Amino acid sequence: MKNLLPILIVIFFFSCQQKENKNTVVSSTDSTATKEIKEQKKEENKQIGDTIFMNFKNEKETFAAEGVLDSLHSKIYIKFDNEDLGELNATIIPNTEKANIRFNQIIFPDKTSDGPFGMDLKTQLNQKGKTILVIGHSLMAENPYYGKFKVELKHNKTGK
Structure with missing residues (x-):
């Protein structure tokens, strides 16, 4: 039982880091989409x-x-x-x-x-x-x- 707790803590931290990496990939994709939208809006005078x-x-x-x-x-x-x-x-x-x-x-x-x-x-x-x-x-x-x-x-x- 004593050995199980540190292993669970290590697994928890590694899983949190993987989610953060996925979010950064998504946010860079979002920034590209945002730039494209801004370029379209520049051509519309809206x-x-x-x-x-x-x-x-x-x-x-x-x-x-x-x-x-x-x-x-x-x-x-x-x-x-x-x-x-x-x-x-x-x-x-x-x-x-x-x-x-x-x-x-x-x-x-x-x-x-x-x-x-x-x-x-x-x-x-x-x-x-x-x-x-x-x-x-x-x-x-x-x-x-x-x-x-x-x-x-x-x-x-x-x-x-």
Whole structure:
């Protein structure tokens, strides 16, 4: 009986180590799958929570994405990297003709901001870095818009 206890303890420890090795193999497979999913998402410009990351330009060299405003997400943040100076033209296309939706604000890389705007935005981008557009409804108007919309960003580069 005295010899049985140490043998059981040794077997127990070896079995625990084998399970840990199996988990590490699975987690490395999971990380590969996670990287593939991230690469696919980069090509889709999809809304995640209250944020749309603009990472992929379409064939017209325009960032385009679909978003949803609802009671949980009354503001949507459009984030993109501005790599070149120039003019930004942005448009919101709601599913209904008359909609209380607009660009509330643009936040530049140095954390300064400008706004509010309408459903169309035309502004100069004089800084390189992460730029954020905030989309929501106008608090000065009635009937906040809840529903799907499309947003398109076109960046015209200057020769600087």
